[in-house]
Amino acid sequence: MKIAVTTPTGHVGSRVVQLLLQAGVRPTLLVRDPDRLAAHVRERAEVVRCDQGDGDAVVRATEGAGALFWVDPPTDDEDPVAGYARMGANAARAVRENGIGRTVFLSSVGAEKRSGAGEIDGLGRTEELLDATGASVLHLRCGFFYSNLLAEVAALREEGVLRTTLPLDEPMAWVDPRDIGDVAAARLLSDAWSGRQVQAVHGPEDLTYAQAAAILSTALGRPVRAERISDDELRAALRAAGLGDKQVEGFVGMSAWTRDGFRPENARTALTTTPTTLGSWAWEHLRPVL
Structure with missing residues (x-):
């Protein structure tokens, strides 16, 4: 079975590719810049230069695919919600025109709201577009x-601070992208599911941000404190970085x-819980760059 994978150099996509290769699959990789792929990956995969914003290119690249791993990549659109929805429309078109039987879509907690969740609304729209394919x-x-x-x-190195607009005592789900890749690859390789599913x-x-800061302090060997900033302070920083209003x-x-008071549609269960802790991730990935 042909399995097509988008964003194969990303934090999640690269893990999906690794596991598919180890399973004996020769995946088709849709990538804007093939040179970013490791040589051993290029040798063992079908590599297609493809901009996911080009619907015709996406349809051509996924022809004959039985399964698709789709990620809405970041866009330079003035309206990021519309940009994500545009990418999702290209995915849905490919599914319809190529008869792709199963798609695993990298969405987000909050997409179930459909509106009022910032950029995540674009992922909610992509969910709807993929659902409509049947x-x-x-x-x-x-x-x-x-x-x-x-x-x-930079803020962790120079100030020892972890900033957020969230209440410092508000718990939320934190996850290692590698673990997401594990779940995605397992579902791509399995033919034991069908229909519309959410996981x-x-x-x-x-973790709350206060708890996350304490964990980082231990893992990084330096003090880290959580600091709450206002929405307007965040807006000012983003505008200073050159972002537009939308x-x-x-x-x-x-x-x-x-x-x-939002709570995720899907509760924490054995099925939704993955193993890698923030401390172990920070030791491996964050500590070396500080």
Whole structure:
């Protein structure tokens, strides 16, 4: 069976590719820049230069695929919600026109809201577009990626601070992207499921930012404190970085919606819990870059 994989150099996609190769599959990799793939991966995969924003290219690249791993990649669209929805429309078109039987989509906790969750609304729209194809689809509703902390390296190194607009005592799901890749690959390789399904990927435990800062202090061997900032402070920082108004609001909205008592549609269970702790991830990935 031909398995097509998007974003194969990403935190999740690269893990999916590794596991498919180890399972004896020769995946088809849709990638904007094939040179970013390791040589051993290029040798063992069908590599297609493809911009996921080009619907015709996506349809051509996925022709003959029986399964698809789809990630809405970041876009430069002025409106990130519309950008994600545009990518999702290309995925849905490929599923319909190529008769792709099963799609695993990298979604997010909060996509179930459909509106009011910032950029995540675009993932919710992609879920709807894939559902409308009538093909089997699994939406992976993932928690906060540990790897997002890599964007905070400067503040952690220079100030020992972890900033957020969330209440410091508000627990939420944190997850290692590698573990998400494990779940995605297992579902791509299995033909034991069909229809529309949703599976959360919540990591090993819900953590508050205060707890996360304490864990990072131990793992990194340096003090880290959590600090709450206002939405307006975040807006000012994002505008200073050159983001437009809709981009700013899309980013701010990704945290603002969690402050109104939201609880994920999928509860934490043995099925949604994955093993890698924040401490072990930080020791392996964050400590070396500080």
